[in-house]
Amino acid sequence: MINNKKLLATFTGFAMFMSLNLASAGTTDNEILLDQQGTTLTLTIDQQGYGNKVSGSSASDADFVITGGTVTFNLDQIGNLNKFFGPLIADNAVINAVITGDSNIWDWNIGDTGSADNANFLVDVDGDSNTFDIDVGASVSAERLDFDLDILGGTNDFNIDIEVDDAKWDFDITGSNNDYTTSQTDGAYHKMIVLHDGSGGNFTLTQSSGTCPQGITSCYSEMNLDIDSENATVTITQTD
Amino acid sequence: MLQLQSLRLTNVILTFLLCSLSFDTFASIGNVSELNGTPGSIERTSGEQLTAQLSTVIESYDQVETTNGRLKIEFVDDTKVSLTEHTYMEINEYVYDPDPSKSRMALNFVQGTARFATGGLGLVPKENIQIQTPTATIGIRGTDFTTTVDELGRSLVILLPDANCTDKVALEEGCRPSGSITISNEGGTVVLDEAYMSAMVSTYETPPTPPVVLSGIDLNVIDNMFIVSEPAEIRQAIEEQIQEKQGADYLAFSDLDVDLLEENLLEDDAEADLEFTELDIDFLNVDLLQDLLEIIEVTVDLDDETAAQDSGGSGIADIRGTIAPGFDPQTQFNTLIDQGRGQIWFYRDNNGIISVRIPISSQATINTEVDGKTGTIIVNGGGSISIIIRQQSG
Numbered sequence: 046m047i048n049n050k051k052l053l054a055t056f057t058g059f060a061m062f063m064s065l066n067l068a069s070a071g072t073t074d075n076e077i078l079l080d081q082q083g084t085t086l087t088l089t090i091d092q093q094g095y096g097n098k099v100s101g102s103s104a105s106d107a108d109f110v111i112t113g114g115t116v117t118f119n120l121d122q123i124g125n126l127n128k129f130f131g132p133l134i135a136d137n138a139v140i141n142a143v144i145t146g147d148s149n150i151w152d153w154n155i156g157d158t159g160s161a162d163n164a165n166f167l168v169d170v171d172g173d174s175n176t177f178d179i180d181v182g183a184s185v186s187a188e189r190l191d192f193d194l195d196i197l198g199g200t201n202d203f204n205i206d207i208e209v210d211d212a213k214w215d216f217d218i219t220g221s222n223n224d225y226t227t228s229q230t231d232g233a234y235h236k237m238i239v240l241h242d243g244s245g246g247n248f249t250l251t252q253s254s255g256t257c258p259q260g261i262t263s264c265y266s267e268m269n270l271d272i273d274s275e276n277a278t279v280t281i282t283q284t285d
Numbered sequence: 286m287l288q289l290q291s292l293r294l295t296n297v298i299l300t301f302l303l304c305s306l307s308f309d310t311f312a313s314i315g316n317v318s319e320l321n322g323t324p325g326s327i328e329r330t331s332g333e334q335l336t337a338q339l340s341t342v343i344e345s346y347d348q349v350e351t352t353n354g355r356l357k358i359e360f361v362d363d364t365k366v367s368l369t370e371h372t373y374m375e376i377n378e379y380v381y382d383p384d385p386s387k388s389r390m391a392l393n394f395v396q397g398t399a400r401f402a403t404g405g406l407g408l409v410p411k412e413n414i415q416i417q418t419p420t421a422t423i424g425i426r427g428t429d430f431t432t433t434v435d436e437l438g439r440s441l442v443i444l445l446p447d448a449n450c451t452d453k454v455a456l457e458e459g460c461r462p463s464g465s466i467t468i469s470n471e472g473g474t475v476v477l478d479e480a481y482m483s484a485m486v487s488t489y490e491t492p493p494t495p496p497v498v499l500s501g502i503d504l505n506v507i508d509n510m511f512i513v514s515e516p517a518e519i520r521q522a523i524e525e526q527i528q529e530k531q532g533a534d535y536l537a538f539s540d541l542d543v544d545l546l547e548e549n550l551l552e553d554d555a556e557a558d559l560e561f562t563e564l565d566i567d568f569l570n571v572d573l574l575q576d577l578l579e580i581i582e583v584t585v586d587l588d589d590e591t592a593a594q595d596s597g598g599s600g601i602a603d604i605r606g607t608i609a610p611g612f613d614p615q616t617q618f619n620t621l622i623d624q625g626r627g628q629i630w631f632y633r634d635n636n637g638i639i640s641v642r643i644p645i646s647s648q649a650t651i652n653t654e655v656d657g658k659t660g661t662i663i664v665n666g667g668g669s670i671s672i673i674i675r676q677q678s679g
Binding site for chain 2: 267272273
């Protein structure tokens with residue numbers, strides 16, 4: 046456990062180079078274990094190689110811990126077969142992530158403890174056969190999210206649930222045979238913008254509004270899809 | 286001999302110049318005269334897409350769209366059309382002939398807020414000017430008015446005062462309207478003949494609201510905000526219209542339904558009479574619409590055939606199962622064929638907004654389930670991409 050937030054606040058240029066030893070897929074070559082609590086953290090991880098794991102425990106795939114307001118988290122991960130188990134980031138978080146590689150596993154719980162208001166996420170993924178499981182505001186109050194995700198690659202599988210009031214969820218997918226399931230629930234003023242270009246795949250998009258803010262009787266959700274595809278199945282559910 | 290050759294050469298040059306003049310007259314029907322904010326775009330029939338700039342030439346059949354800016358177009362007959370932000374207009378026809386009786390203008394205000402002022406040169410007779418919105422046709426007897434059209438095609442038309450007294454003070458001192466205009470659709474016709482007199486049209490089958498004079502407004506406040514929040518006078522007129530309809534028509538509604546069902550089952554040639562659009566239904570009453578959908582579900586097949594004929598006329602995409610292009614009161618989907626983007630756009634705003642764009646060439650099957658009512662839209666035979674849309678009120 047690292048208690049000195051100043052130490053982590055300057056956590057920049059965190060680079061690791063993997064050995065060329067061809068380890069099996071299940072082997073974890075490098076591990077980063079994080080447990081950070083406190084506000085105004087700026088954390089930059091620049092990781093290259095494959096078979097790495099960033100988590101909260103070497104023994105399991107437990108989420109690493111980052112809590113505290115006004116967190117800026119920059120991640121640049123290049124390589125295959127990496128695992129990245131999730132931040133628990135609170136209010137005013139900014140996440141900029143670039144994932145380049147194949148067969149990576151990404152499991153994030155954002156705002157799992159404490160509120161998760163005013164978040165801004167910008168994530169670019171370039172690779173195939175990646176698996177993403179992201180929950181935002183799952184078990185806490187969360188308002189105002191701006192989430193942009195760009196994926197370039199095929200056969201990716203992602204499941205992203207957003208339970209945030211006033212959330213703009215914008216994702217661009219370019220590639221074939223991607224499967225994704227995403228939802229915006231438990232709030233109001235949802236906006237989902239999807240740009241999909243690629244054949245095949247199954248896409249399930251769900252949007253449902255919860256309680257309107259006080260004094261507002263109509264809190265619409267909005268879903269905009271721009272789809273250029275063949276042999277794909279798209280299921281859209283919107284409940285007001 | 287030399288003189289003869291010179292004469293022939295002169296004739297050739299004159300002929301060439303006349304041809305060039307004729308071509309230019311045909312090609313250029315106006316230009317962009319004012320710009321504010323982000324430049325709009327102009328799409329030619331050839332598919333060429335231009336960014337609007339000052340003096341950009343406007344041609345017949347152009348489609349003009351603004352985003353976060355405004356622009357004004359001046360036509361060769363001095364007609365001026367101003368488009369506010371997020372406005373889309375199609376020039377369906379503009380024929381300018383030295384013989385004014387042969388000149389014609391047809392504009393389609395599809396969405397947003399536009400101001401139209403006929404030219405004072407008399408080069409295009411007013412009776413030859415046709416202004417269309419998704420729900421109404423505007424006949425020109427005056428000169429100056431605005432239209433505000435929302436995503437559903439609902440149209441708010443406001444007659445403006447004479448150009449010399451557009452400020453509020455002058456209006457209070459007795460300014461005259463710029464003439465009169467008629468607003469017509471299948472539901473009826475109303476005439477606007479006072480400055481700032483206005484009427485709202487909700488669907489092509491619903492009569493325009495009775496005209497009301499708007500107070501406390503001037504040109505500066507007429508923009509797309511009227512889409513979000515219509516003037517109080519208009520809101521009251523709509524409510525009165527709904528109440529009147531409920532008082533008169535709704536009491537007899539069940540009889541009307543029974544008649545329709547009987548006609549549908551018993552008469553082979555009843556297709557035209559059974560079209561949903563012929564029912565006098567107020568689009569604003571969504572719950573009523575859903576009830577009707579259940580009752581007339583048996584007419585869906587007939588409507589599909591009609592829709593196929595409609596879309597087939599465009600020669601662009603074969604769209605079955607909804608009105609295309611246009612607003613389908615059954616599914617409440619607006620279907621637009623956006624040749625500029627090469628897309629078909631399905632848009633529905635009811636208990637949430639769903640907007641789906643697919644390429645015009647897509648073979649798509651779109652199954653809709655709205656509050657338990659189902660429908661199927663087939664694009665180009667369908668079968669390749671499958672889209673399932675479920676939309677439910679809470």
